[in-house]
Amino acid sequence: MAKRIDVSGLSAYYGSFRAIEDISMTVEPRSVTAFIGPSGCGKSTFLRTLNRMHEVTPGGRVEGKVMLDDENLYAAGIDPVSVRREVGMVFQRPNPFPTMSVYDNVAAGLKLLGSYKKSQLDDIVEKSLRGANLWNEVKDRLNKPGSGLSGGQQQRLCIARAIAVEPNVLLMDEPCSALDPISTLAIEDLIGELKERFTIVIVTHNMQQAARVSDRTAFFNLAAVGQPGKLIEIDDTERIFSNPSVQATEDYISGRFG
Amino acid sequence: MSTVLTDKRPTTLRGASLPKWSPWVIAAGSVAVAVGIGLGAGLDSRIQWGLIAAILYVLGTYAIASMVEGKRQAKDRIATSLVWVAFLLAVVPLASLVWATVERGVKVLDVYFLTHSMGVVGDREPGGGIYHAIIGTLEQVGLATLIAAPIGVLTAIYLVEYGRGNLARAVTFFVDVMTGIPSIVAGLFILSIMLIFEMQPFGFAGSLALAILMMPVVVRSTEEMLKLVPNELREASLALGVPKWRTILKIVLPTAIGGITTGIMLAIARIAGETAPVLLLVFGNPFINNNPFEGAQASLPLYIYQQYSQSAGAEPAYDRAWAASLTLIAFVMILNLLARGIARWKAPKTGR
Numbered sequence A: 001m002a003k004r005i006d007v008s009g010l011s012a013y014y015g016s017f018r019a020i021e022d023i024s025m026t027v028e029p030r031s032v033t034a035f036i037g038p039s040g041c042g043k044s045t046f047l048r049t050l051n052r053m054h055e056v057t058p059g060g061r062v063e064g065k066v067m068l069d070d071e072n073l074y075a076a077g078i079d080p081v082s083v084r085r086e087v088g089m090v091f092q093r094p095n096p097f098p099t100m101s102v103y104d105n106v107a108a109g110l111k112l113l114g115s116y117k118k119s120q121l122d123d124i125v126e127k128s129l130r131g132a133n134l135w136n137e138v139k140d141r142l143n144k145p146g147s148g149l150s151g152g153q154q155q156r157l158c159i160a161r162a163i164a165v166e167p168n169v170l171l172m173d174e175p176c177s178a179l180d181p182i183s184t185l186a187i188e189d190l191i192g193e194l195k196e197r198f199t200i201v202i203v204t205h206n207m208q209q210a211a212r213v214s215d216r217t218a219f220f221n222l223a224a225v226g227q228p229g230k231l232i233e234i235d236d237t238e239r240i241f242s243n244p245s246v247q248a249t250e251d252y253i254s255g256r257f258g
Numbered sequence B: 001m002s003t004v005l006t007d008k009r010p011t012t013l014r015g016a017s018l019p020k021w022s023p024w025v026i027a028a029g030s031v032a033v034a035v036g037i038g039l040g041a042g043l044d045s046r047i048q049w050g051l052i053a054a055i056l057y058v059l060g061t062y063a064i065a066s067m068v069e070g071k072r073q074a075k076d077r078i079a080t081s082l083v084w085v086a087f088l089l090a091v092v093p094l095a096s097l098v099w100a101t102v103e104r105g106v107k108v109l110d111v112y113f114l115t116h117s118m119g120v121v122g123d124r125e126p127g128g129g130i131y132h133a134i135i136g137t138l139e140q141v142g143l144a145t146l147i148a149a150p151i152g153v154l155t156a157i158y159l160v161e162y163g164r165g166n167l168a169r170a171v172t173f174f175v176d177v178m179t180g181i182p183s184i185v186a187g188l189f190i191l192s193i194m195l196i197f198e199m200q201p202f203g204f205a206g207s208l209a210l211a212i213l214m215m216p217v218v219v220r221s222t223e224e225m226l227k228l229v230p231n232e233l234r235e236a237s238l239a240l241g242v243p244k245w246r247t248i249l250k251i252v253l254p255t256a257i258g259g260i261t262t263g264i265m266l267a268i269a270r271i272a273g274e275t276a277p278v279l280l281l282v283f284g285n286p287f288i289n290n291n292p293f294e295g296a297q298a299s300l301p302l303y304i305y306q307q308y309s310q311s312a313g314a315e316p317a318y319d320r321a322w323a324a325s326l327t328l329i330a331f332v333m334i335l336n337l338l339a340r341g342i343a344r345w346k347a348p349k350t351g352r
Helices: A043-049 A080-086 A102-113 A118-131 A151-164 A181-194 A207-213 A237-242 A247-253 B022-041 B046-068 B071-105 B111-115 B131-162 B165-179 B183-196 B203-228 B231-239 B244-272 B276-281 B300-310 B315-346
Strands: A005-014 A017-027 A032-036 A060-068 A087-090 A169-173 A199-203 A216-222 A229-236
Touching (some): A032 A207, A087 B231, A118 A181, A151 A181, A151 B231, A181 A207, B022 B046, B022 B071, B131 B203, B183 B203, B183 B276, B203 B276, B300 B315
Parallel strands (some): A032 A199, A169 A199
16 A cells, blocks of 8 residues: 655745755655654645645646656656545645535545445445544544534544545645644554554654654755755654754754754 | 833723713714704704714714713724614615505505416506516526526636636626626617517517626625635645546535525526616516517516506506515515525534
C-alpha cells in the first residue's frame, strides 16, 4: 500500500511569486516524515504539491519532479484526480461535509467515486472509523450530522474519510493545531498506528509533536520575507533534535529565532 | 516635568439612568404634542402629524437623555430611537397596503371567483372570476422559471467555480446590465422578434420576456450563495480524488441549495407581478386558454390592470381587481413561505 515519494528540483509559484525553491527529498514508505519551520516558509505549499492540490489555488504552478514510486506526478498526461486518490490529505481545520451524516462523510469518497454495495460500504465505514479511533464514540449516531461532533472528533472523522479511499500516502497539514491536548494525543496515537499501512507526511508547528510522532524531520526556512522558502535539511528525527548538521536548524529548534 | 490631568471619571461606576418605561412615555408625550400642534396649526394630513411626532420623539429622547444620563447614553438612545422610527416608517405603509387589499379584496373572493373566467361577463357587470388569469400566470411564470432558473444557476456555477479572466468579467458585466433592463424593454425586445416572424400574441412569448428579467436575479443570488460555501469543503472533496464536476454537484450545490432555492423563489415572486411585457406579448383574454404556445392568454397583473382601465369606474370591476390583487399577493407570499421552508429544511444540519 505505502509508496515512496521522491522529490527533485521542485519549485512552486503563486502567480509570479516563487513560494518554494528547488526542493529535493525522499519520503520513505511506512514512516512518518514531519515538516517543521517558521510560518510562511512554504511547508504547507510543499505538502500541497505532493498531491497536486497546489494548482487548485488560482495562479498556483509547479516546476520539478515528484516521483510516487516510479511515476512522476507532474508528467504530461497524469490525471490530478487519480493522483489525489493515491495521496490523501487531512487539513488544518476539520472540514466534514455539513450536509452529510457521519456515515456519509466517511463513505463520501467511495460514493462519489463509484458504486458500492451497501454491505461493502458498511464494512469500509466501520473499518475506517475504527482505524481513526472514532468508531466507539460515533457508532450510535452514524446518521447524525458530522458537523455535530466535537472538534477533535471532527478531525478524526476527516482522517477516517481520507483513509476510507485507501490512499498510499496520507498528507496532514497541521492536523492538531485546532485541537485540545487530549484530542491531539488521540490523533498522535492514531498517526503511530497509521504508519504501519501508509506513508505519512505531517506539517506541524509543534516541535515536541514532530519529535514524538515522526521518524524523519525536514526543516524549512526562508532567507527573508518575500524570499522563497527552502529545505534546509532532512534527517532522522533523533539526529535533527540532538545534533543537526546545520546551525540554523539548531537555532530554530532551541528557540533562538523563529 | 509632569502635567497634572484632572481626572474627570466619576468616583462610582453607577451612573444616573432613565427608567425602563421612559421611551414609551416620551413616545406618548411626543404623539400628544404632535396632535396638539396638528390641531392648533390646522394641519389636515395625518402623515404630517406622524412625522412631527417622530421628529419630536427623536429630539425629545436626545434632550431628556443628555440631561439625565449624559452625552454617551444620549447618543445611544438617539440611535435606538432612529431605528424605531425607521422601522415604523417602513412598516406602516406596508401594513396599510396589506390591510387595504384584504379589506377590499375579500368582497368577491370566493371559490366561484377562483374557478371561473370572465368569458361571457361584461366588464361592467358583476360576476366572473380569475381562473383564466391564474392559469395564465402559472403557465407563463412556470415556463419562465424553467428557462431562467437552469441557465441562471449554471451561469453562476461558471462564474464562481470556473470563471477566470475576460470572459467571466464580461459575463458579470452583462448580468449587471441585464439587472437594470426595464421590464417594458424586455417586452419590446421579444415583441420585435415576434413582429419579424409575424406572430400573434401568445403566453410563451411573455414567458421569454419574464425569463430575461428573471435570469440576472437568479445569477446574482446563486453566485452569492455559492461564494458562501467554504473553500475548505471543495478542497476536502478534491483531496479525496473526486473530480471537480462531481465536487460541485455533490458537495457545493447541496451545501448551498437552500439559499439557491430561496433566490429562485424570490425571483419568481418578482416576475409574477410584471405587467408590461405581458400586456405587450400575451395581450389578455377573457376566455380560458390552457395552451401557452398559441393564442392570447391572461395573467393576474394584467387582469388587475384591465379591470381598472376598461371598466370606466364600474364597481364590480373594481372589486374584481382588488380580489385579484389579493390573490396575487397571497400567491407571492405562499412562494416566499415555501422558499423559507425549503431553505430551513435543506440548510446544513448542526444538531448533535
